[in-house]
Amino acid sequence: MRNLRRASIQRQILILATLLVVLVSVVATISEPFTYGRHDRGFENGLFAGRAGIILDQFKRAGTEQQEAAVLKSAADLGLSVAKLPQDQVRANVEAPISSHELVARVKVLLGDSVFTSFQRALLGQSRGDALIVKVDAERGLVFQMPVFPAYLWLAPAVASGILKIVIPLILLAYFSSWLITEPLRRFAATARRASAESSVEEPFDFDGAMEIRSLAQSLNVMRDRIQSMVQDRTRMLSAVGHDLRTPLTRLRMRAERSGEPELRRLMLADIATLSFMIDECLAYFKDPSTSEIDRKVEISSLLQTIATDFSDTGVAATFNGPRRLTYVCKPQSLTRAITNLVDNASRYATQVEIGLEDRDDGGITIRVSDNGPGLTDELKAKVMQPFYKADQSRQIGAQGGSGLGLGLPIAKGIVTKGHNGQLTLLDRDPTGLVVLIDLPPPQAESAAIRPFGAATDVASAG
Structure with missing residues (x-):
């Protein structure tokens, strides 16, 4: 199994196709006797034709009307619908009497319907088949009523055979082959996303899966090392x-x-x-401090309240709105720097700034930095995330200082996305202003052993 997983994709497809042929052949060999046993249409037709031939021979040997009646009764017991032909119709029939062998051949021809004829009979609701008139001798004749076999006797074996020999093996092999080929690709894609968020991961791409994937992983690891070195x-x-x-x-x-x-x-x-x-x-x-800072358990409410208080002491109308106590595992100095950049950026273009905190049911938190400034257009929301881009001309109302270099938002976004695997989104505020929405995921399981964060000393040093 391991050798198959590590083979090339071309060889995997070839082996799986060969396995499909073998699997279909084995299933067909095992299921054939059960599928075409008692429900075989040809077997039923031959049985009816043989019984009709026997009845014809017995009727020929019958010398009295009582014997003829007994033959017809035995035919009914065998499941055959046979009636004696009136003498006037026998005399009118110019055909010569036939033997039992000829009767068997004619019956097989009449019963040898195709699947389309069976469909036609089923749609038209024909419950009775064709009638076969047979001349026994110059004075006697018989009428054989041909049976109409149920449609399932014609369709069920074919459907069951197709399902057992083709559909089920294809489904099973398709599922197995898709898992065998795509599972390394899914792991590869997940590793790529993790590697883009965690720059400290060494050799993130495992050499597992098909030969082409292992070669690609090796090349990407080399390229990643070169980029990190640059x-x-x-x-x-x-x-x-x-x-x-x-x-x-x-x-x-x-x-x-x-x-x-x-x-x-x-x-x-x-x-x-x-x-x-x-x-x-x-x-x-x-220099992103989130790459070197370790996770700590922090009183996130106190941290955000401290940021709002520090800005209020400098004359900025900054307030905090959230729960009184809420602990969260994060990189506190980096997160403090990100929130400080956002509040400082908002204070340059607005007269009121609000820091909001919300505890989500999944264990994560949501932080909102809202202002009452002029806001940003959808086009500028994408541009301000680029380093060194400044949107001062669109947000001049209430400016309280010189403009920066256009690095506040990119630094905050890097701390949120790379350092905390979160998301930073810019939204419009009603009736006016901008909302910076930060969604931070639940802490990892291994974060339980992380030592608590001393807010009084570390936050001060972060500022």
């Missing part, structure tokens, strides 16, 4: 550049503060602050 090199390079830029920026700040012209000093310090902010934002985007 991303890590890029991150290290940007971190080094950002670190090296801080030194000349610090010298510029010190020289600008010693400037004797107040207006020039103010403008230079503002530009230096902007450069420092851009460097910090870019490094924060390329």
Whole structure:
């Protein structure tokens, strides 16, 4: 079985097709005697023709009317409908008397209906068959009423044979073959989705299944290692550049503060602050803390309430709406950073921001960050998820500070989707505004042993 699973798809199809032929042959050999036994149409026709021949011979030997009546009675006992032909019709019949062998042949011809004739009789409701007039001698004759066999005697053997020999083997083999070939593909697709969400998984694609799938898995693992190496090199390079830029920026700040012209000093310090902010934002985007942070059990209600309180202390009308106590296993520092980015982004374009929390029945949670700003069009909702895209021109009402680099939403989305396997969706708020909906799945089973999260220290350090 293992060798068949690891064979090439071409060889698997060839083996399964051969197995189908063998299976059909075995089933046909076993079921043939049971299918074409007592319900065989030809057997029934031959039996009737033989009995008719016997009755004809007995009637020929009958010398009296009592003997003829006895022969007709025995025919009725055998299930044959036979009547004596009147003498005037016998004299009018120009045919010569026939023997029993000729009668048997004629009966078989009359009973040898095709399946279409059987259908026609069934549709027309013909319960009586054709009549066969036989001349016994110059003065006597018989009328044989041909039977009409039930349609099931004609159709049931063929249907049963088709089901046993073709339909059932095909269904069983089709199910087995589809499972054999597609099951590795389904596992492969699930692994691909998991690998895209969990960048820390090493060698995610198992070398299992058909030869083509194993080759594809090996190639994808090599490609994934190269991509991860490129991303890590890029991150290290940007971190080094950002670190090296801080030194000349610090010298510029010190020289600008010693400037004797107040207006020039103010403008230079503002530009230096902007450069420092851009460097910090870019490094924060390329360095995802959720990849290194471990899951912890946290009082999610207190965490979100702390975020709302911190923004309220800075003059932002931020409120929290949710249960007083709710624990959840997550990466608290990363989640704090994501919610902070969303609230900070909303506070630039709205006068009121609300953080909502909902506990779902499946064990997951739903977080909503709503604002009363001008909202976004459907086209902009897709664009603002792209790094470095800013939609300031469409959301200028109530701006409370300078615009960012367009990294707040992408960073939050990365933390939610990659770090927590959740979903982040942008929705419209009634009557106006934007709602950022975060759906986080139930914690994994192994998260029960994770140590609790100290909200007071870790949240503070996250900010």
